[in-house]
Amino acid sequence: MSWKETILTQYSASPRLLAIIETFNQAMNLDDFTDKFIDEVWDVTTNGTYGLDIWGKIANVSRHIQSDISSNSFGFSEADDGNINDHPSPFNEVPFYAGIQETETVRLTDDAYRTLILAKAFSNISMATIREMNRFLTILFKGRGKVFCVDYGEMRMGIICEFYLAPYEKVILNKYDVLPTPQGVLLTTTQLVPPYFGFADDAYPFNDGAFFKG
Structure with a gap:
């Protein structure tokens, strides 16, 4: 121009x-200047820390989130406190005990914060339909594998991911109200990652794959 x-x-x-x-x-x-401004500030898919902080204020989401911190560490049977999610593990599986964590507040990296911003921005403009949700999930997890939204009925919806989610992605999808679900509808996220026992082409036969635990 x-x-x-x-x-x-x-x-x-x-x-x-x-x-x-x-x-x-x-x-x-x-x-x-214009090219640099577009790449580092304007375009949320390419910008860095400064640009993401600006977009975070626009979308009204903080870079700091509350996340459960796993205390699973190396130890013996006497270290078991009864928590099945944080039980002591043997050598070569988990690190040594690092002490009690003082806070569960986590500062998101740029890529993680970008995911949160995009999810929040989409929720602001979406009509909360299955088609819109599937379109957004395809964009958000492009190149990661199959991901889709399903309607379970009885005021329940689910997101099925056929790939592993990063810890911050699970926190964002499960704990932060950033996805455009209809009012009063329960949303759950499931990672369906093979090998699992089943009859599909990519499933495992008896004695090879475990049953799926939803």
Whole structure:
């Protein structure tokens, strides 16, 4: 776009004003600045920390989220506190005990924060239909594998992912009200990652794959 197209009509016939702008235009080339601004601030798919912080304020979502912190660590039977999710494990599986975590507040990395911003922005403009949800999930997890939304009936919906979700992705999908689900509908997320026993082409036979635990 030429700078002349941005001049208001009442000033378009002013030779002095046009001469000043033309002189400034010849002295300043904003092409590099514009490209850098688009990549690092404007485009949410490419920008860095500063640009994401701006978009986070626009979408009204914080970079800091509340996430459960696993305390699973190396130990022996006497270290078992009865929590089946955080039981002691043997060598070469988990790290040594690092002490009690003081906080469950986690600062998201740029990629994780980008996921949260996109989810929140989509919820602001979506009509909360199955088709819209599937379209958004396909964009959000592009190249990761199959992901889709299903209607279970009885005020329940589910997101099925045929790939592993990162910890921050599970937190965002399960704990943050950023997906455009209809009011009063329960949303659950399931990772259906083979090998599982079944009869599909990519499933495992008896004694090879475990039963699926939903």
